Amino acid sequence: MENVEIARVLSELADLLEIRGANPFRVRAYRNAVRTVRGLTRSLSTMVQEGEDLTDLPGIGKDMAGHIQELSTTGSLELLEEVCREVPRSLATLVKLEGVGPKKASKLWKELDVTNLDDLEAALQAGRVQELEGFGAKSAAKILRSIREVRQRQGRFLRYEAEQYLRPLLEYLRSTSGVERIEVAGSYRRGKETVGDADLLAQVDGGEEEQAAVIRHFTSFPGVDRVVMSGGTRASIMLGSGFGVDLRVLPARSYGAALHYFTGSKEHNVEIRKLALRKGLRVSEYGVFRVSEEGREGGEAAEGGPEAGERLGGEAEEEVFAAVDLPWIPPVLREARGEIEAAREGTLPRLVTREDIRGDLHMHSTWSDGKNSILEMAEACRDLGYEYMAITDHSEAVRVANGLTPERVRAQWKEIEEVREAVAGIHVLRGLEVDILRDGTLDLPDEVLEGLDIVLVAVHSSMGLEQAEMTRRVIRAIRHPAVDVLVHPTGRLLNRREPYAIDMDAVLESAAEAGVAVEMNANPHRLDLNDVHLLRARELGLRVSIATDSHRPAHLDFMEGGLLQAQRGWVEKERTLNALSLESLQEWLARPRNGR
């Protein structure tokens, strides 16, 4: 059983236990375990097989280790089945709705015999829900709307889409009088590939009236479909696109603390707060405060209000980190995946940036399914200031994309030669995105491969193979001595297609052994590899090519989003293939390998 599946089962179990009324800390323990499992770079099943002690993992104790072992060996979990005999499993879907938590889900089930979305929708339409104690007409309407939204939009918004929705709104808010500063916090600021909604923070100097004016201005943005909620210091709107945006207004003195708090991740914040508590400090979105003795004993943080005690900082984000003796940590790293320890030890990665990028090693032309000629792509890359680029059209097997036969490959080389002469200041590499055939062999004869400067390999067909077969297939391809980069390694399309069944751990290890680089495909629908796999690649010392897979010049800008994802995977300049100078890249491409 894969880590993602184990995480899903444990998460479902947490929801069901919560509905059953379990000790909230027990529920939290399950959710902590889920977080650990989701962030792991190695396969738990493998760890179990190799007899490793799972309790060494954070948040995994004796019981949880037992659950994981049971899941990975039998594929099922006795405890889950036991809970399901008492609480219908489908109730877990209800708590995903807006306005429905474990208590309400339980009530709906016990009093109305509602166990799933369909039941709930019917009960709502029959007017039975609003008659329950604790529910009312408003909450009934809200839940009904939420059911429709869940059905309409499975999954989250691509960050790339969110960026487009946010641009006009940010412009609007920047020109609002009273707004000194406006920033997007949340998972968006952390550069996550998808975002559920956006959290905006506005610095407003002045009193309640000025704050209220900004809130009013926000809720009257022309793109607003409806105002979900509006209070004195925060409001929440839904844009016509279905994208939700929260705004919080803050004074300058707590802006940095709030920026840190709302940037998250939640798990990162918990770690920081724990560090603060140990030093007798309280970190909240209002600032950093010294905790008074009485406050600590009583455990009542609310005593005297959220800004009680001696204020030690809060205006700048750096002050929050400084309070717990840490340097500022880039938002992309704030996932409680070791960044706090690294910051403490002074070993935070020097993340790759746009300035480090010297070229783009994956793009198409009209020779296959690209929209522009090699010349046009070369001019566009030159205009971006790149030192080099690779034209990497598809090979023959990808017929829908007009893949190149060996004859056409050779013909393309002539054209590349002409472009090299026509466009000064950039070197065009002869590349190809060679299809990995069903049996793991490559879709071009070796003598053609040998004439290429760079060989990318990828799966484009037979994506439904069993995991073992798919893994063998890709590893066989990687081991071919001509191969340089494994591109879009998991084949996923965000919100559209799951990764194919493949043991990425084994693939990445094979890539490390074979001296093959892996791609961080920057197409916003792919972003493949993901952050967790990139972390594993880091452990294995793999080189990473951050490439756009462009099919037209405008796609070359995907590099920005690709860099964010790479940074989330702790990719440094030193390991970035396309941060090498042309000379170093060519040396790397000529590296000795099996069979050559």
Add this chain to the structure above:
DNA sequence: GCCGTTTTCGGCCCGACTGTTTTCAGTCG
């Protein structure tokens, strides 16, 4: 259910908003 610079028991991050409440529970982030 997990964890330990208060270490094997007794904690576990914390505040805002909403709706349905007469003082607060539930939900959310």
